[in-house]
Amino acid sequence: MLFNSFEFLLFLPATVVLYYLLPWRVRWILLLFASYLFYASWDPKYLLLIMVTTATTWYAGGRMAAIKDKEKRKPWLLGSLLVNLGLLIYFKYTNFAFESLEQITQLIGMDYHAPELKLLLPVGISFYTFQSLSYSIDIYYGRTRHEKHFGLYALFVAYFPQLVMGPIERSNNLLPQLKREQFVEYDRMVQGLCKIGQGFFKKLVVADRLKLYVDEVHFLGDSGVSGPLAVDGVAALISAFFFAIQMYCDFSGYSDIAIGTSRLMGVELMENFKKPFLARNISDFWVRWHISLTTWFMDYVFVPMGGYTPSLFRTSVNLLIVAMVTGIWHGASWTFVIAFGFMGVLMVSRVLYIMIVEKWLKANNLDSKLPSIPGWVQILSLFVTFALSTTYIRASSIQSAHILLGKIFQPGDWILTVQNIVLKNGQFEFGLCLFSIFLLFLSYLVPFNLKLGRYSLAYLMGIFLVIYLFGYDGSTDFFYFQF
Template identity: 40%
Template structure:
């Protein structure tokens, strides 16, 4: 079930009314309703996915209780290993089996040996990368004694399957989200209004920014041989904003939807295009994923405790894993490595993660700040070529075509796209810059109803409603 679908527009009010006005005085009934609603929401794609998420839930629920009862460290490590093997094993099978199988065959072909293997035709369960990391955070934190495991299976199931953030995040930590299922929740009109406004803002970024940019980016990337260097650069810009509008828009809708039920989810994006270094960018983009890798991979590897060279190694490992998390392709491995190398300068100098606040109260950034933001944007956009193209050969061919510095080829067929979308993208950047110290832009601007109505008018007038487009990150 898509957030931008008629199905969800019917589903959400029904769940909301039942949650507050039928079961509003019974916490357990509310949690049961959330489980049933979440399983309906998830099973809308394919009912077979429900068995997978239920199996993962049962395993980690049992591991958590076993870790609480067991005091012997060797046994506790064994229980944790069970959780890791089951979760990563399922993720690896559904997402990476064919990738590693093909890589194995290709490796042997380099030495003159050739043989055929049977590839499996498996359906990638929607959101498996997200809820796998979410349940792993629970067992790891219980193992580390950072939290007590829950004995309430309903609450734990609701935590794993909570429908607003189930399929594309934010990746919630058990220490943040799970306790909220045990607190009495009462309806607050102000929170509901904030949630609706955040949903509206997320739909604006999805329907107006992402879907329209996708239309142009797809045209350019799918026919890159026919266009000029300038047009290909434009395609990269459109794809960069497509990914941002799509994914941050999903996060806004998820956070806003959770607010309707009096839950607070983690912020996943903090105006990343105003970052002045790669280190700052990755503290503002997909925050919950990068913080997960920081706490459960980077720090256990040693973090920055053993010198710059080992720190650089740890950063590269994290980015390669981050690339593989996104997809089973060498494109994603190269994408991760590339961003890892882009990150290297930040290791050897101090980075202020709140640097865009340094230019306030200026209405515009300083020339230096603008140059640094542009450099970071260019690096991110350059790497996204590997993210968008189907093969490494296509990625290098696309970049090679840009390097030709041709201007006029194909421009008659594509120039109008700049005039249709670029002013809207500049408007988005200006609006985010104007509200850069707020959690999201619709919180602060006045008058309240006028600004929300204006955004809704933009959605109705400029939204891409030609076909129902699923969110880009559902494939991960």
């Protein structure tokens, strides 16, 4: 059941109304039932997996909570990691591993054909696995208390607003709210509706509109690279920009709908995006982009590896490893490893710049003498760099990404005709793409979490009108579903 589906339009109000009608002590049953129903709408078989994850992490958590000695807790933590990462790896990476093995053996001249397992990637497995693993790890370190109520814990893992695409919540934030009695609060409900409206605007007006253009550039065709071969360099460049915005609007739109939906039931989820395209450097960008995942990797991978250490080499290695793992988390493909590896290189470059160049400039009193780069140049150059790297994320293969980037970096070969810029859908559709980006830009001017007060109704009517008239067919999947 997609957020942007007719079914969800019925499901959400029914759930919210029932939620407040029921006595608060039994509301968790309704929410758990609704969450499982929501998840089963993709495939009831998936429920089994989420139940296995829930049961194993809860049981391991209970056992760890009963043991005071940290060392003795370790087997339970490892068991929890083994089962849940094992499921994730099996469903998400088995075919990737076999394909990679086949490619490597072919490179060295061996004739090995990998078996093709018909594994269906369960929706949201990367998200709920990470959420439940954070619970196990937090219990191990004594950062959180074990939730004795299995039903509430099951709800924590399966809570439908953030189940399939995050934000990846921590038990310390979500569980206490799920336990607390919630009341209908006018202001909070209105804010929830506005947040949902913003999410639908990003998804239906911006992301799905830009997707049309991007899909044409990345069209597979019979050759697998038909689109990249056919388009001009200028279209490849525009497509890179459009895809960066599409990906942002698709994902942050989902997060907004999730946060708004949850707010209707009195549960505050963490913000997942904070205007990332206003970031001035790569570190700033990752503080604003997919916050729940980046903080997860910081807390559970980067810091345990040593984090920022006095050794530049060690810090660089840590950053690169986290970047690669983040890439592989996103998708079982080398294109993701390259894209996120590149971002890791940017992070390392920035650390090296701060630790070596800036230090040297300061030591020689040169830092104040150098002209500062205007903020908008920093913002723009970071956006262009990010957009170009996302070509790998969208491309169906490394070959496809290389064809497009090759065309982008050969501007001498560009044929600047209107047709080559606007592509098959024509000038009107291209104009709508630019218009949607303009609307997004306007929304960036609005302060974060602005309280609209008595203008809420006008805001909701305005956003409805824009979505209604300019929204594109709302039946497309969210891009991050594949992760």
